[in-house]
Amino acid sequence: MLKSKAAIDRFYHTLGTVVLVILIVWTLAPLYWMITTSLKETAEVYGEGVTLWPREPTLENYRILFEETNFPVYFRNSLLVAIGTTLLSLVFASLGAYALTRLEFPGRRLFARSLVYTYLMPHSMLFIPLLAIVLRLGLENSLEGLVFVYLGFTVPFCTWLLMGYFMSIPVELEEAAMVDGCSRLGVLFRIVLPLTVPALAVVAFFSFTLSWNEYIYASVLVADVDAKTIPTGIPNFIVEDVFFWGPMMASTFISAIPPLVVYFIFQRFLITGLTMGAVKG
Amino acid sequence: MSQVLPEPDAPQATESLSLWEHIKNDRRTLAFVFLLPTTVVLISVVIYPFFFALLISLQVKVAGSPGKFVGFANYLELFRASEFGRVVYNTVFYTFWAVAIKFVIGLAAALVLNQPRRFNNVYRTILFVPWAVPTVIASLNWLWVYDEFNGMLNTLLLSLGLSDNVIAWLAEPETAMWAVIAVVVWNGTPFYTMHFLAGLQAIPRELYEAAEIDGAGHVAQFWHITIPSMMHVFTITVMLSTVFTSTSIVVVNILTNGAPANLTQILPNYSYGLAIESGRLGIGSAVNVVFFPLLVIFIIALTRRMLRREAG
Numbered sequence: 001m002l003k004s005k006a007a008i009d010r011f012y013h014t015l016g017t018v019v020l021v022i023l024i025v026w027t028l029a030p031l032y033w034m035i036t037t038s039l040k041e042t043a044e045v046y047g048e049g050v051t052l053w054p055r056e057p058t059l060e061n062y063r064i065l066f067e068e069t070n071f072p073v074y075f076r077n078s079l080l081v082a083i084g085t086t087l088l089s090l091v092f093a094s095l096g097a098y099a100l101t102r103l104e105f106p107g108r109r110l111f112a113r114s115l116v117y118t119y120l121m122p123h124s125m126l127f128i129p130l131l132a133i134v135l136r137l138g139l140e141n142s143l144e145g146l147v148f149v150y151l152g153f154t155v156p157f158c159t160w161l162l163m164g165y166f167m168s169i170p171v172e173l174e175e176a177a178m179v180d181g182c183s184r185l186g187v188l189f190r191i192v193l194p195l196t197v198p199a200l201a202v203v204a205f206f207s208f209t210l211s212w213n214e215y216i217y218a219s220v221l222v223a224d225v226d227a228k229t230i231p232t233g234i235p236n237f238i239v240e241d242v243f244f245w246g247p248m249m250a251s252t253f254i255s256a257i258p259p260l261v262v263y264f265i266f267q268r269f270l271i272t273g274l275t276m277g278a279v280k281g
Numbered sequence: 282m283s284q285v286l287p288e289p290d291a292p293q294a295t296e297s298l299s300l301w302e303h304i305k306n307d308r309r310t311l312a313f314v315f316l317l318p319t320t321v322v323l324i325s326v327v328i329y330p331f332f333f334a335l336l337i338s339l340q341v342k343v344a345g346s347p348g349k350f351v352g353f354a355n356y357l358e359l360f361r362a363s364e365f366g367r368v369v370y371n372t373v374f375y376t377f378w379a380v381a382i383k384f385v386i387g388l389a390a391a392l393v394l395n396q397p398r399r400f401n402n403v404y405r406t407i408l409f410v411p412w413a414v415p416t417v418i419a420s421l422n423w424l425w426v427y428d429e430f431n432g433m434l435n436t437l438l439l440s441l442g443l444s445d446n447v448i449a450w451l452a453e454p455e456t457a458m459w460a461v462i463a464v465v466v467w468n469g470t471p472f473y474t475m476h477f478l479a480g481l482q483a484i485p486r487e488l489y490e491a492a493e494i495d496g497a498g499h500v501a502q503f504w505h506i507t508i509p510s511m512m513h514v515f516t517i518t519v520m521l522s523t524v525f526t527s528t529s530i531v532v533v534n535i536l537t538n539g540a541p542a543n544l545t546q547i548l549p550n551y552s553y554g555l556a557i558e559s560g561r562l563g564i565g566s567a568v569n570v571v572f573f574p575l576l577v578i579f580i581i582a583l584t585r586r587m588l589r590r591e592a593g
Contacts, residue, residue, distance in 0.1 A: 012396070012499055016398070019390075020393045020394075020404060023386070023390055023393070023408055024404065024408070026467070027410060028407065030422045031414075033422065033425065033426050034422045037425065045431060046431050050430075052433070052436065052437070088318075092322065095316070095319075096315060096319040099312040099315035103311055103315070104309075104312075105308060105313070106309075108312075112588070113588060115323075116583075116584045117580065118327045120524055120583060121331065122524060122525075122528035124528040124530055124549035124572075125334060125573060126334065127556075127557075128337060128552070128566045128569070129333035129334045131344055131562070132345075132562065133329075135344060148322075148325075149326055151322045152325075156323065156327075184311055209413065212415060213415035213418075215417045216530050216553070219557075220557055231415060231417040234417075234421065235417070235421065245425055245428075245431070248421065248425070249425065252422055255415065255418055256415065259414070259415060260410065260414070262413075263412075264406070
């Protein structure tokens with residue numbers, strides 16, 4: 001009996017290992033292809049000479065990318081938009097979540113509910129009216145316009161997420177501080193926010209990656225090459241140059257790095273934080 | 282408490298001071314000030330555009346110029362379009378299979394990661410990586426993996442002797458939609474794995490220990506403890522993912538843009554093509570409005586569940 005139970009456990013463990021290996025190969029395969037392609041010479045990328053491993057790794061594709069394409073501009077624009085959106089999301093969401101969890105006012109529940117609705121509003125529903133609105137305001141082809149539009153998607157989720165954390169902080173702490181003469185803003189910055197660093201990390205990660213990755217609004221609202229971000233800029237390499245796959249894979253590799261770095265740094269916060277909104281029932 | 286000195290010579294200063302004091306002390310005013318930026322953003326970028334979308338769908342409109350009201354003409358044209366039925370079918374097919382496959386792989390990954398194993402943190406980090414890869418980047422990478430003559434997939438299949446000819450994965454009617462779904466699955470599975478793993482770890486150990494004493498095997502434990510305990514997580518994850526998957530334009534737009542012959546065309550990208558590529562905002566908006574009621578069911582159900590957090 002005991003022996004067979006151990007055998008069964010070992011069977012499931014081995015099965016799990018097999019599944020794990022398959023999943024890891026499936027996950028890494030396209031990334032492997034991206035990185036090796038970016039290190040190949042043009043002759044090795046096409047036709048008869050296709051290899052699975054670069055014969056002589058070269059950084060030529062990266063040189064082309066930075067010296068002969070508009071990629072540095074796209075990269076800078078993406079960075080500005082992502083950082084701007086992240087900072088504003090942090091401020092707006094902290095203030096909003098504090099008001100929604102700590103201050104009594106009529107319509108509080110309705111406001112909280114509308115946050116969820118706006119978070120779930122599909123992006124595809126809004127790109128057409130936003131194009132019309134942005135044209136009328138003269139914000140097309142501007143990074144400010146993109147930041148403004150992205151806030152519409154980051155702020156509801158971020159506020160919602162922070163509300164969950166703020167509710168878990170005992171109000172007594174704040175009351176004590178206010179008795180000692182601390183103002184509401186002082187309470188928010190000196191007591192509440194320092195206690196919610198993991199949540200702020202999630203908010204920052206979410207806002208950063210969303211604005212770094214966003215494609216539809218960027219492609220609708222920005223036509224000017226000098227205001228394009230990475231997601232709308234690099235697909236253009238397809239038509240600009242016949243021999244583009246080497247530099248293209250160099251550009252996708254570099255573009256994947258910032259969100260990956262943020263992910264590696266914040267991952268222990270992310271897994272608890274991001275699931276909280278949905279899993280905590 | 283600090284003493285506030287009276288300032289008889291400066292009445293204006295006192296007034297503005299008291300206004301600031303008023304804002305600081307009145308909860309409603311303070312709440313209004315704190316929520317003002319969020320309100321401005323939500324109204325101008327989400328709520329107003331939403332209603333504007335309904336209005337545009339009743340107009341013939343080109344970007345940058347005022348529209349002309351045409352009633353339901355856009356909707357009539359849409360329903361009469363020969364490809365519309367096909368696009369609706371594709372959208373349902375694509376969403377169903379993408380969600381179903383992500384669910385199965387995500388659950389398998391979560392179960393495996395939940396087993397005791399050395400270096401589990403490393404495996405978890407690797408399996409979550411696609412989630413941090415931007416969808417545009419993932420789509421471009423896969424476009425290159427699928428490349429007919431130079432892509433990794435055909436190169437591998439040929440060199441392993443698994444196929445005699447190159448396959449145009451994104452151009453063949455039989456494979457195109459599955460090729461699109463594979464990319465969506467690759468990019469979107471970690472979202473499931475993450476939720477499911479958190480759900481698994483929240484199941485009390487005692488339940489399994491009790492079942493073990495009663496002699497229940499792994500399979501019985503899975504069906505009678507794991508699955509029932511995870512129902513809430515399953516529902517939330519599937520509903521969220523259905524909304525996001527069915528409305529995502531990026532993968533289809535970059536891989537096929539609907540080709541071959543509208544076989545991979547889905548509603549959001551169809552709308553994008555009509556509105557942006559053909560410049561017809563009215564009918565493009567009508568596509569989204571037709572699609573919206575289907576989504577509303579999920580959105581309302583999800584909102585209910587997410588708001589339960591407040592009560593509980």
